[in-house]
Amino acid sequence: MNDFPLSIFYFLFNVILFILSTILLIIRIKRWGVSYPFVKLVKELFKEKRLKFSSKLKAIINTLIKDLLSLKRAGYLCEENFHLYGRALLIYGFGGIVIMNLINFILNPIGVPLGYLHPLSIITYLFYAFLAIGSFMLFLRRLIRSNLRKTTDPLVLLLHLSLFYFAVVGISFYSSLNSGLPFLSSILFYIYLSGISLLYLFLPLSEVGYYIWKASMLLTKSLLIEHKSTE
Amino acid sequence: MTENNNEKEERKGKYIIEREYVEDERIIEPEKLDIGGVDASGRWGLIVLPRVIKDFDHSLIDEVKKLPRGKHIERCWQCGLCTSVCPVAHKEPNFNPRYFIYIVKMGYKSEIKKLKKYVYLCQGCGLCSEACPKHVDPSGVMMALNILFDKV
């Protein structure tokens, strides 16, 4: 299987699964009977003419930084450092992987192995490691404390495991890619694809789906507040 | 979070001496009110709505039970263990998992409207579910209430 179609296949694979996952998320939100904030978010961003586009962007970025990246909503207020670091690693890890995938795809569409020491692969490894450690920490936390284990929803444990599985599989695939062992990387590639599809199909049904809805709903709210204050 | 934005605007009902006993939501102070040619705006046309609970409404609780991880909400007997271990509750007094569950169970819409912007502060850390003696899984219920309060 020559190289060229591999990256196209990988790209198409991602696009299809992304669409599938969005549909799953929308079905789930429909069952909740709540509005789809993404539509309102986009509408707010582009339709409203009075407010300059830049100030709207600024509002989004400031909410993103203040709420999400500073983990205000995701553990920052929680005194339990173990939980805070686990969450931080997981979120930064996951975010990083998504960004690195995009960058890799743009800079290296045909997936030429760059070797271990190449800065790009180092950063990718780093993010995967973050995700692996973060998800394992969260999983471990909920496993050790007996009462927490008893009261944790199995889906949450499954979520942490699936993220951990995805991270491990990701690292092994990338390292095999760099190591140049064609046979090994192809098997690992398919395992990696299984990891990705697991995420795409499972995330919208898990807590992350809820967090995506919540984040976009809060962004829309902050935009609405922005409009109200400027009227 | 620009939560309490009413600090900026002039506080309603500032002439009421026992002002802090009256919640903002219950004060209706008309900017402009004309009664038969007489200008009764502001203080002169101010009315304070009663805070008597007239009825109980349990439709909300059926909705919560349908939402993910909200199905054990009826087990809650208001013991307050969740609020006692909740890290957010110690920092933001308006965030109180026990109270959220109670106003949803009894359907006190006015309280829900007043406090709904605080329910998004839940960190999902699960300590409340760990502490809950009746395994209500309040952290899951908070997720459900996040969804529900967006509709109320």
Added chain:
Amino acid sequence: MDNKLSINFNDEEISLTKEDQKLFQKLIEERKAKLAKGTIEDYLRMLEKMKELEKKEEIILHHVHEEYQPRLVKTLSGRIKKIPTVELWQHKSCGQCGHIPGYISSLYWIMNELNIPYVDDTNQTSCTAWNYYGSGTSNSIAITAVFLRNMHVAYEKNAYPLIHCGTSFGDYKECRYLVVMSDEIRNKVRAILKKIDRDIVIPEELVHYSEWLHVMRYEIAERKKFNVSNIKVAVHAACHTYKLMSEDYTYDDNILNGIRPAPTSSIVLALGAKLVDYSNWYDCCGFGFRHILTEREISRSFAYFRKIKPIVEETQADVLITHDTGCVTTLDKSQVVPLAHGYKETIPVIADSQFAALAMGAHPFRICQLHWHIADWKNLLNKMEIDWQSAWDDYKKYIEELKKGAKPFLLIPPPRKLQPRIRDERKNLNGEE
């Protein structure tokens, strides 16, 4: 904790040692015990002491003797109370004359109709109870002196005081308790009265005008000209009449089976109207005294959401009747703002004397002066089949004439039989040497 209790009293430090605190506490307890009232025993003990003081001639007791043609009613304490029906000294109310003049002109008109002699004395001072309860000015001695000064003027005119306002009535009941039970207050008040050549005269019974209407209800019902049987009436009993020294107000076993005060409800029943009940009859009208001065907004909302709205929702009554100045004013005037906010429930608020006068065919504007009331009374009058439109035109014409200098129409009290006591001897007012 240190045994010093330090209080900052207009930024001057006062500190009480432990012993002082105990003494201070003991004093308060003693004073409270001495003046403890509110229980039926205290009330009856006060009445006994009043009679003893009369024997010892420390005070003059204004008896409800036969010339006043008294009628008997039962009070909450079970004691039988004598209500004088004729030769009455009208103790007017500042709020009624000021805000709702139709209140007492109706009462006078009824008395004229029934040919009841009375004295409408210009030499009466205000009872100062509003500012005592409202803003806390005045003190127990000053307010008792005003009470006894008015009673003495009535005694002088040889007419029995009939108190119009609930607050004066409640206040006078409390002052009478003070002046009878506390020698110190009595001596101080006597000194004040001496300065204006007056003596301590305490009425044997303190009578509120609603109790007079209660005992005269059948005579009034006889003269009824308009049929009120289809009028639904809600009654609000004023706190100061039956909650201040509650043992001394009229209760009747066959009116609301003796659980609630009889006046006002009894005259409504006697006139044949339908008395309706509502859930929070016990609540205040919103006036609350200091409350209406300092928290006008909450007082207005309380009156509307706690009284007017529930009454209209629960009973769809045609009129709300009460027997006190503050209640009529608050319940009537507090409806304006909520109606402007878009609430629909409204009900006319008038006094029992006005309702009786209307039923007896009094002029709605010259006598009952309903135009001082804001809540819409038109459909009440329509339902009573009173042609208020022509009465209004007639009233308009009367006003025009007055502007042109015509003599105003006055209510002349029927001639009296009792002669006023002439005050030439300083020493004794009973006419003896």
Added chain:
Amino acid sequence: MEKNKSVLVIGAGPAGLQASKDIAEFGYRVILVEKNSELGGAPIRWKYHTLAPDFVPTEKVLGPLIDFVKNNNLITVYTDSIVESYEQKEDFFNIKILNLKSKGVYNEKVSAIIVATGFEHFNASVDPRYGYGINPNVIGINELEVMISNGKVLRHDGKIPKRIGFIFCVGSRDRSTNPWCCTVCCGVSIKQAIEIKKIIPDSQIYMIYMDIRTVGLWEKLYWQSMENYHINYIRGRVGEIYWTGEKLLVKGEDTLVRGPFEALFDMIVLAVGMEPGEGTKQIAKVLGLKVNEYGFLSPRIPNIHYDSGKDGIFLAGACVAPMSVEEAIGEGSAAALQAIKYSMRKAKKMP
């Protein structure tokens, strides 16, 4: 067996019945004196449908006792009668029994006495704020028990109530009425609420409580009611009930929201507490037994209920303290054993 040994048992409630059964099975004669005309005490008088916590039908528990007592020839039952006087001899008592209906007087000689005169439900009209007896549809849990055993819970106008409220601690834990807790009416009220939900599935039931005291294994009633039967719990007290003509306006405070509520209910059930019964007061005078400040018979040592402080007289059941049927039955047995032991030792002149 001592042929002529016999024990007087006063009161045919659960405690008295159990005591009589145990003594008779031991071979002693029993003189059972009951003030009312039928045996069984409060559970039968108020037709308790089932007993907490497992909804066991009352007949299943008391039925056998009553049948045994009725058919056993060692037990002579005096219904509609009271003990008029007693005289303590060296090792026996002379008892004079008066039949209230026929006014006949009977003399009995017994070796020991068991007092099991039981309790009476608090008369809620003593507490005027609920308007019990004046407001229609305000009933006590005892009257509700009668309705449940008839299988129909109806308003005064025969309609089925939709919204029902239970008010806890009526005539209990209240200085102006009875300052003690009756230990059972939380459990009983919740049991009844569940039974109502079975009879009227779409009813809305509210328990207005100060504290829920479902002690011991009765706790599962509380959990069941909340989780399976969707019964609502409002923590607060009720200050006034007002009859608007078709519904009851209940005014109280919801202390979890720190606010007043005024809600319309179709029916209100008052969880009336337990008071020392008439029989208890009467027997205390006749036998000269000590009574504590609440009117319950006070044993020599408060923790040992059967020991009345007088030789040969033993106490059992709710005449000593508020308790449930199961405890009363247990105490009946205990008193029976003490009575038998006392008689045997007296017979053998042992101290």
